[in-house]
Amino acid sequence: MEGSSRRTVAYPWFLIPLGVVSFAALAYPLYVIRPFRHQGPRELAAALEVIQVRPSIELACVIFALIGLVWYWQVQPLVSRRRLAAAGAFLVCTFAILTRVNIFELMFHPDTHPEFIPIQQAKVDPEDMVMTVKLGGMSHAYPIRSMGYHHVINDVVGREPIVATY
Numbered sequence: 001m002e003g004s005s006r007r008t009v010a011y012p013w014f015l016i017p018l019g020v021v022s023f024a025a026l027a028y029p030l031y032v033i034r035p036f037r038h039q040g041p042r043e044l045a046a047a048l049e050v051i052q053v054r055p056s057i058e059l060a061c062v063i064f065a066l067i068g069l070v071w072y073w074q075v076q077p078l079v080s081r082r083r084l085a086a087a088g089a090f091l092v093c094t095f096a097i098l099t100r101v102n103i104f105e106l107m108f109h110p111d112t113h114p115e116f117i118p119i120q121q122a123k124v125d126p127e128d129m130v131m132t133v134k135l136g137g138m139s140h141a142y143p144i145r146s147m148g149y150h151h152v153i154n155d156v157v158g159r160e161p162i163v164a165t166y
Helices: 015-032 041-075 079-098 103-107 144-150
Strands: 130-135 138-143 152-157 160-165
Touching (some): 015 041, 015 079, 041 079, 130 144, 130 152, 130 160, 138 144, 138 152
Antiparallel strands (some): 152 160
């Protein structure tokens, strides 16, 4: 036994909980805070709390993943297992980077060029709600389903520039 000074570890198991925690910090707020889904007050508060502490959680996950990767790289002689550990650490780092992207800003952007068609040609379900604006004898309707994603529509109704928001 003295001939082997290094003890090998079969797989980088330490990356699994780090990956799960890192992914949960990314995914939970996205799951809870999404349009057209009821959010309970407790789950919304929890999602907002996760968003507040997420930078610290992700930083800790990245640090532990990188330290673990360096350690694993030193004790594991097999290149294929080293690559597996590097891929796991890369995944943890990717989740951390993705938490810095505000997906809601990407999803919910103003519709600056709305297109309108006559009501007879509109494909709106009878139970769908719409928000309407009537100015100067002209009226426009904005489906709530679309407004839920854009929140802001810049438009001109009856020669008056307006901003419709929901």
